[in-house]
Amino acid sequence: MKKCMTLIAAAALLGSTALAQADDTKVGVLMDITGPIASFIPPLQNAANLAVKQVNDQGGLLDGKAVAIYGDTTGSAQGAVDAAQKLANVENVPIVMGALMSGTTIAAAEAVFIPSGIVQISPTATSPAMTDMKDNDLVYRIVPSDNFQGQVLAQMVLDQGIEKVAVTYVNNDYGVGIGQTFMDAYRAAGGEIVAEVKHEEKKNSYRSELATLAKGGADHLVVIAYAGDSGGKIVKQSIEGGLFSNFVGTDGLRDELLIKDVGAEALKTSFFSSPTSPADNPAQKTLHDAFNAEYGEGADKAFVDQTYDATFLTLLAIEKAGSADRGAMAAALRDVASSPGEKVGPGEWAKAKALLKEGKDIDYDGAGGSYNFDANGDVSGLIGKFVVDGDGYKQIAIFE
Amino acid sequence: MTELSGLFFYLVSVLIAGGIYALLCLALNIQWGMGGLFNAGIVGFFAIGAYTSAILTTPETAKHLGGFELPIFAGLIGAAIIAGVTGWAVARICVRLKSDYLAMASIGIAEILRLVIVNESWLTNGSLGISGIPRPFGEYTAGRPADLVFLAYVWLIVLIVYLVATRLYNSPWGRSLRAIRDNEASAAAAGKNVERFRTQTFVIGCAFMGVAGALSAHYFRFLSPSATDPLLVTFLVWVMLMAGGSGNNRGAIVGALGIWALWSVTEIFTNRLPPEWATRSSFIRMLLVGLLLQYVLQKFRAGILPEKSPPLHFEDEAERPAPEK
Structure with a gap:
């Protein structure tokens, strides 16, 4: 009887898939949640959640809602590869935001995301090694290399x-x-x-x-x-x-x-x-006001801007591609991040969605900068x- | 369809990581299960193996020692040799220590090795790590099917190490070792050179740990100090061996696979918690892993597959005259 209950509970948990509907689109969020940089993470999770929430409040992603699926690298290469395998194979995400540390980002990319053809965009990894990676144009970051x-x-x-x-x-x-x-x-x-x-x-x-x-x-x-x-x-x-x-x-x-x-x-x-x-960036203030309105405080914490921007860019890339097709993500990401195109800022999902629907080109300028990727997927800043x-x-x- | 193939490749990834842990468990089983040596510095020998193989197989670069571009099998052998030699040097110094003192000494040694790796950047590129580490047969396979090739490679090595470990366990050498483990004084009285047996055990175990490290480096394709976290190497391997059954080689493999599957699969469940729990789910997962481990360790005190001494064979028993009374 007890075993039976446990089984039912487990099946219910697995089956619920966070109550995802068929039209919902998953987006992977890989973070070093436990481990050496655990103290940095809570505001960054809020930043990623804020981006997803704004999208769902303003018309949703594609024909359904956006659902953030977290992976925890535990701050180690073993944990990073394991979490990445789950995002790629169990959750079938088309694109991933993360990870935060350079070591976990590169291990996840080399062992999992590059072989599975998944675009990855890190908000904070600064290691110079990422520049010359043979990544089939799949690994991006929005901070300048060291x-x-x-x-x-x-x-x-x-x-x-x-x-x-x-x-x-x-x-x-x-x-x-x-x-x-x-x-x-x-x-x-x-x-x-x-x-x-x-x-x-x-x-x-x-x-x-x-x-x-x-x-x-x-x-x-x-x-x-x-x-x-x-x-x-x-x-x-x-x-x-x-x-x-x-x-x-x-x-x-x-x-x-x-x-x-x-x-x-x-x-x-x-x-x-x-x-x-850039001096007096209004996009940064927009984000910080929205963040503090939602969570009370913490907008000025390290890397909140970059994490929000990276998450928002992954969502824009899916919308631009028009489907959750992995192969279309790299081109779509480059397209929505770089000029030319109509400017879109943090929180302006409804505007971006409308523009994309009309077939217009957009250019996301985030709270942390304007992010034009070079051939290696790096930004100059x-x-x-x-x-x-x-x-x-x-x-x-x-x-x- | 994509969902099914996805689950299949996830299973492959669990088996690859589980296979690497199985190697570590078999190595620890030789040291602890057979020899009674409390090695709490597994991660140090793991790291030596990983860096040795990475340096031997990568193309030339100005960032760290290298440019040998040896085949991967040579890298694995190099890893076993360097880790074994380091194990020998360590054993010369501390193998005579009683079990808990050996544990303390080996934790310290693992930390020394880790600091050497982080600091000697001419050798290891320090905290920036080594990239571009090849996979076996990497030039013939690409994308996700490459994981299948690697899975076969890992489990072939697990099989070899398992056969060696079983042979060692059943051999007269293994019997002497267990005698030393269970009663050092009487084994010494029977004429066994205790220190030499223990040194040999330690070196063999360390060499296999080095091979496991090397396979990890080739699996990740990138190696930095973030792969040498004692929690995920030393302590998890100890839990695996205890849960699987120390002293039993099959138990070591079962424990490694079971505990790694437990470790990995829990995240799929915690990800399904309601969104307002999102910021806590990773910590809930760690709690859940801890609880399940407690359960396994309480339920199977001697491990899932406890140690079973092999039967004694006296081949010439029939011909031998009955002992006179």
């Missing part, structure tokens, strides 16, 4: 007339990715790197690293690390020790916390690079140059 910020940073430093620097970067995919490209680009353009030190996170003292860095006699120290961790301590300890007073940082260091720690006065000769939106201004940062130039 290579891009490294190259722009090199140009920024040289434009400032600095021809000799010391470099230190944190030993993870962020630090190594940007650090290596920065050094290659800087050397190639004639700059001289007098000392380079890769450092570990979560140490209390970086004085021995700083002693090595100071030996080369450079006036400027390039720090590619997080302000809340090693980056902040390195800046603080080099000022205390009188080793460096001019710093060049990336978005990890460009944090109000740094100003609080060392004071604006000590940073007045320093500058920072960071991915940026914009990098801003920031200096300290009072308690915050001021953008003084935009590089493309």
